[in-house]
Amino acid sequence: xxxxxxxxxxxxxxxxxxxxxxxxxxxxxxxxxxxxxxxxxxxxxxxxxxxxxxxxxxxxxxxxxxxxxxxxxxxxxxxxxxxxxxxxxxxxxxxxxxxxxxxxxxxxxxxxxxxxxxxxxxxxxxxxxxxxxxxxxxxxxxxxxxxxxxxxxxxxxxxxxxxxxxxxxxxxxxxxxxxxxxxxxxxxxxxxxxxxxxxxxxxxxxxxxxxxxxxxxxxxxxxxxxxxxxxxxxxxxxxxxxxxxxxxxxxxxxxxxxxxxxxxxxxxxxxxxxxxxxxxxxxxxxxxxxxxxxxxxxxxxxxxxxxxxxxxxxxxxxxxxxxxxxxxxxxxxxxxx
Amino acid sequence: xxxxxxxxxxxxxxxxxxxxxxxxxxxxxxxxxxxxxxxxxxxxxxxxxxxxxxxxxxxxxxxxxxxxxxxxxxxxxxxxxxxxxxxxxxxxxxxxxxxxxxxxxxxxxxxxxxxxxxxxxxxxxxxxxxxxxxxxxxxxxxxxxxxxxxxxxxxxxxxxxxxxxxxxxxxxxxxxxxxxxxxxxxxxxxxxxxxxxxxxxxxxxxxxxxxxxxxxxxxxxxxxxxxxxxxxxxxxxxxxxxxxxxxxxxxxxxxxxxxxxxxxxxxxxxxxxxxxxxxxxxxxxxxxxxxxxxxxxxxxxxxxxxxxxxxxxxxxxxxxxxxxxxxxxxxxxxxxx
Numbered sequence: 001x002x003x004x005x006x007x008x009x010x011x012x013x014x015x016x017x018x019x020x021x022x023x024x025x026x027x028x029x030x031x032x033x034x035x036x037x038x039x040x041x042x043x044x045x046x047x048x049x050x051x052x053x054x055x056x057x058x059x060x061x062x063x064x065x066x067x068x069x070x071x072x073x074x075x076x077x078x079x080x081x082x083x084x085x086x087x088x089x090x091x092x093x094x095x096x097x098x099x100x101x102x103x104x105x106x107x108x109x110x111x112x113x114x115x116x117x118x119x120x121x122x123x124x125x126x127x128x129x130x131x132x133x134x135x136x137x138x139x140x141x142x143x144x145x146x147x148x149x150x151x152x153x154x155x156x157x158x159x160x161x162x163x164x165x166x167x168x169x170x171x172x173x174x175x176x177x178x179x180x181x182x183x184x185x186x187x188x189x190x191x192x193x194x195x196x197x198x199x200x201x202x203x204x205x206x207x208x209x210x211x212x213x214x215x216x217x218x219x220x221x222x223x224x225x226x227x228x229x230x231x232x233x234x235x236x237x238x239x240x241x242x243x244x245x246x247x248x249x250x251x252x253x254x255x256x257x258x259x260x261x262x263x264x265x266x267x268x269x270x271x272x273x274x275x276x277x278x279x280x281x282x283x284x285x286x287x288x289x290x291x292x293x294x295x296x297x298x299x300x301x302x303x304x305x306x307x308x309x310x311x312x313x314x315x316x317x318x319x320x321x322x323x324x325x326x327x328x329x330x331x332x333x334x335x336x337x
Numbered sequence: 338x339x340x341x342x343x344x345x346x347x348x349x350x351x352x353x354x355x356x357x358x359x360x361x362x363x364x365x366x367x368x369x370x371x372x373x374x375x376x377x378x379x380x381x382x383x384x385x386x387x388x389x390x391x392x393x394x395x396x397x398x399x400x401x402x403x404x405x406x407x408x409x410x411x412x413x414x415x416x417x418x419x420x421x422x423x424x425x426x427x428x429x430x431x432x433x434x435x436x437x438x439x440x441x442x443x444x445x446x447x448x449x450x451x452x453x454x455x456x457x458x459x460x461x462x463x464x465x466x467x468x469x470x471x472x473x474x475x476x477x478x479x480x481x482x483x484x485x486x487x488x489x490x491x492x493x494x495x496x497x498x499x500x501x502x503x504x505x506x507x508x509x510x511x512x513x514x515x516x517x518x519x520x521x522x523x524x525x526x527x528x529x530x531x532x533x534x535x536x537x538x539x540x541x542x543x544x545x546x547x548x549x550x551x552x553x554x555x556x557x558x559x560x561x562x563x564x565x566x567x568x569x570x571x572x573x574x575x576x577x578x579x580x581x582x583x584x585x586x587x588x589x590x591x592x593x594x595x596x597x598x599x600x601x602x603x604x605x606x607x608x609x610x611x612x613x614x615x616x617x618x619x620x621x622x623x624x625x626x627x628x629x630x631x632x633x634x635x636x637x638x639x640x641x642x643x644x645x646x647x648x649x650x651x652x653x654x655x656x657x658x659x660x661x662x663x664x665x666x667x668x669x670x671x672x673x674x
Contacts, residue, residue: 137569137601196538200574203537229576230621232474236577237537243572264474269621281618284567284606 003027004061004095005071006086009036011054012045017100018071020184022049024163030063031055032071033086048325058089065090069187070099077102077126087111094118100125100183100194125186126194128206135204140246140286142215144177147336148247149225149294150278152271154234155262156255157324159185161294162224164324165251168333169220177214179223181207181241195226196237203237207244220336223247229281232264242278246286249336250278252317255296256309272316292332293321303327340364341398341432342408343423346373348391349382354437355408357521359386361500367400368392369408370423385662395426402427406524407436414439414463424448428457437462437520437531462523463531465543472541477583477623479552481514484673485584486562486631487615489608491571492599493592494661495562496522498631501661502588503559505670514551516560518544518578532563533574540574544581557673560584566618569601579615583623586673587615589654592633593646609653629669630658640664 005022007015011034022029022042029052032042038056042049055061058068068090074080079101087097087105091114097105104124105111115122139146147165149158159182169176178185180192193206207223214221223245227234242250252274260267269277275290282288295313297306306326314321320331342359344352348371359366359379366389369379375393379386392398395405405427411417416438424434424442428451434442441461442448452459476483484502486495496519506513515522517529530543544560551558560582564571579587589611597604606614612627619625632650634643643663651658657668 135570200540201533203573204570232580232622233472233541235580236540236573239576240573285569
């Protein structure tokens with residue numbers, strides 16, 4: 001399936017979703033739309049993902065496009081009016097449009113009209129399904145090994161760690177599933193529920209339903225975590241994912257040098273306290289152990305220094321650790337098998 | 338303000354909201370509607386609340402009624418069609434209708450039409466306001482003492498404990514506010530946000546906004562807790578309230594004899610572990626200590642045995658304790674002052 005990725009003015013550094021799609025999704029990306037870097041190629045900016053030309057608008061995309069994916073989100077999750085011509089052009093060409101914004105494309109009169117006229121789908125990834133209920137506390141009894149990622153903060157790399165574990169597991173012949181809980185994961189996987197957009201009472205229920213479903217057909221279920229239990233705003237989302245998924249194993253994600261909560265004036269407790277925090281929190285609902293750690297070393301220059309950082313992190317949490325992007329997931333996957 | 342309380346077939350034992358309104362709200366209750374116990378009086382069933390006749394329908398209510406309050410909720414929170422004539426009659430008589438159901442009266446075509454025709458308000462207590470945002474982590478810096486109730490489970494008496502603490506504090510001349518987070522508390526207080534109905538990402542933000550608002554004008558802010566951090570379905574709501582309110586003090590609520598999670602096949606951890614659990618959970622966001630406990634002894638026969646149970650609970654949690662309904666809140670309030 002051919003997709004174009006909208007990432008105006010933000011590719012690649014502030015286009016987390018676009019880069020995630022380039023790295024992990026099964027889509028063939030035929031173009032990235034970024035009027036700021038038009039004329040370059042993806043490979044000029046991000047070396048280790050599929051390559052594609054960067055162009056200024058949908059008008060410059062010659063290839064057939066099945067879907068336009070909005071790969072960025074401004075603070076607040078609104079729709080930038082400067083993107084309107086691209087979305088309009090995509091729909092007029094018969095392409096679906098996918099977005100993970102708080103603003104729903106389906107609620108936009110012009111887009112809804114064009115989609116109906118041209119037989120296209122508008123997929124608002126962040127709009128949760130309506131048939132979600134209260135968790136029944138049953139995810140722990142599935143006939144599969146459930147692994148949930150947790151973190152010392154948000155934006156430390158939980159989606160990436162989960163996806164790398166899932167892909168590496170499959171490469172090793174393990175029958176693995178990926179449960180997406182956030183917009184980037186959902187866009188990559190093609191399904192999932194944006195837990196942060198689910199009504200609090202049903203958030204754990206949403207996760208439980210996905211785990212039960214995935215465990216029907218797979219031996220290993222990798223659940224994408226969100227936020228952190230020490231986060232002043234998002235700990236409710238984290239709690240719902242940990243208790244809703246009732247994992248056998250937890251994988252602790254951290255970024256080198258992160259010492260205070262992203263965007264908040266609040267120190268993060270010592271990293272060595274986190275395995276105990278998460279195990280004690282999960283404990284009454286499920287007997288979950290922190291089986292390994294994933295360290296994001298993107299700010300570290302040189303592989304040697306990065307290896308040292310990973311070794312120190314492993315020491316700190318007293319469990320095997322890896323950097324999933326830089327070095328892979330082997331030692332952690334070993335502990336899960 | 339005169340209200341009638343709808344509690345068909347469930348008064349008083351399964352009418353938690355109706356009994357809460359009778360006990361705590363400023364409303365003058367002119368009648369309880371229960372076709373099962375019509376002909377009796379409230380005082381025949383519940384001794385320590387305002388008295389009123391129990392009648393079979395709105396047609397039997399002679400007094401002027403400013404509002405009909407739906408004081409029960411079936412499992413699932415739907416609207417029982419057998420209540421429709423009462424709601425219809427109330428609206429036709431010019432009374433507002435308040436309800437805390439998942440089914441919103443305002444979405445009911447007949448009720449919306451009658452309300453418009455007769456100039457009445459439909460107040461769906463469980464419908465959260467739309468202007469809620471992400472928590473900014475600022476509740477801890479307010480110029481007021483914030484006290485949040487937490488529990489070993491749901492339905493152990495957190496709303497009652499919070500309300501009794503608030504009322505006793507005011508009687509002692511403390512300038513106190515009550516922050517309602519669930520439908521009964523909101524119906525009693527006349528305002529509040531149903532945190533369990535707020536989108537996960539904004540749940541802590543909803544609580545924070547209420548605390549900031551209450552702390553503007555008051556010295557003590559009592560925040561009604563929800564659920565429990567060991568609950569398989571609702572821990573996300575609990576987490577959002579604890580981290581959103583950043584309390585100075587926590588008050589631990591428990592019911593005598595509760596050993597497994599209400600409605601779930603999951604044991605509750607030893608009660609003595611809860612002060613540490615909540616303090617460790619709150620700790621990275623706010624330095625909150627469990628300053629006392631509230632024990633629900635409704636299942637205990639005799640005040641002497643109840644006093645023994647309270648003393649044992651105080652010992653177990655190593656803090657002063659009370660039964661707020663049976664004995665008052667003095668020892669815990671003492672620790673808060």
